[in-house]
Amino acid sequence: MAPSVADLPENTETAPLTVPVKTAPETTDKKPKVRRVIEEEGGQTTASYPNYLPVWDHGEKYPPLEPFVHVDHGKDADPSFKDLLPEGSKIQKLAPTIGSEVTGVQLSKLSKAGKDQLALLVAQRKVVVFRDQDLADLPIQEALDFGGYFGRHHIHPTSGAPEGYPEIHLVHRYGDKSEIDAFFADRNSSVGWHSDVTYEQQPPGTTFLYILDTPEVGGDTAFVDQVEAYNRLSPAIKERLHGLKAVHSGFEQAEFSKKRGGVVRREPVKNEHPLVRTHPVTGEKALFVNGGFTRSIVGLKKEESDSLLGFLLNHVGRGIDYQVRVRWAPKTVVVWDNRITAHSAILDWKTGERRHLARITPQAERPYETPYVPEQTSAQA
DSSP, rough: OOOOGGTTTTOOOOOOOOOOOOOOOOOOOSOOOEEEHHHTTTTTOSSSSSSSSSSEEEEOOOOOOOOOOOGGGGGGOTTTOOTTSOTTTTEEEEESSEEEEEEEEEEOOHHHHHHHHHHHHHHHHEEEEEOOOOOOOOHHHHHHHHHHSOOOOOOOSSSBBBBTTTTEEEEEOOOOOHHHHHHHHHHHHOOOOOOOTTTTTSOEEEEEEEEEEEEOOOOOOEEEEEEHHHTOOOHHHHHHHHEEEEEOOHHHHHHHHTTTOOOOOOOOOOEEEEEEEOOOTOOOOOEEOOOOOOOOESOOOOHHHHHHHHHHHHHHHHHGGGGGOOOOOOEEEEEEESSSEEEEEEEOOOOOOEEEEEOOOOBOOOOOOOOOOOOOTTTTT
16 A cells, blocks of 8 residues: 655645634643754754744644635636736746746736736646745745635645744755665655545645755755546546545554654544545546545545556656656745655755745635536547
């Protein structure tokens, strides 16, 4: 079966939209533990953005997430992209079905129409890389205000966050040789394909990841096109997958954090989602399984579930012809659609350079599928 999300390099301990309200910590004789990376670095740091260094506050507890009505702004966007890609900007495809790179656009300055078109472009291209961005240089609340246009902010139950801003999910690793050697002591590869927090009833949609510090070489992120992965299947397999649901669980992630002395801000949940998901804007169908959180297929015996899930996850992971690898550079922002992609960090440097990124994770609609429509053969056409 697939590796646990706890093994993934991205997972470090290292109607109106609403944000869950923080509840007061229980009264005890001693204050809850607060772990701060900047204190572990002796109060001084080489981090380019110290305000983004991770903090884990064991006193932060959040109630269960409540359902909300998600409005996908890509539905009403102008497909000419005139407000997103004005004269002088450039867009270039990185691979045929997935990935584009844009220059000459400042995301934080987009109008409402431009943000709508961003949602549409990301739905179509799955992953869009923007260079020379100022998102990391803005006050954190301004960055959150920008990202909140695309959905309700998700607060990660176990990851570090900038102090006072739990809506930001941080990825932080030093990358020295001893750390990397320890990571590979019981595994051969850092590849861990996953879509973010799919155990939630309403997993993320349009998602933002921006670089704070990066190795000169290494630490890339790979993305895979789950739409094309679905399209490559035979009609018989596609038809069989329709109607099936899989269990996505966050219990293993919470347990892993507890064992390391980490936080669990919200009690873990599991949810059932369709194996084939329909995108609300493009109508495209995508496989909705990932090695991080998908545990079993509902209604199948264990051997059957393991076999089918194993096939689907191997199919996704080996699809080099529908994947794209993004190389990070200063001031880069990657925007992708978690509903129709999976991704993996690549742990391949031992130089001791810091890899530090911030993620804004707006939630989207509850996954749904539309009925299977038999494909026309050439003879029928």
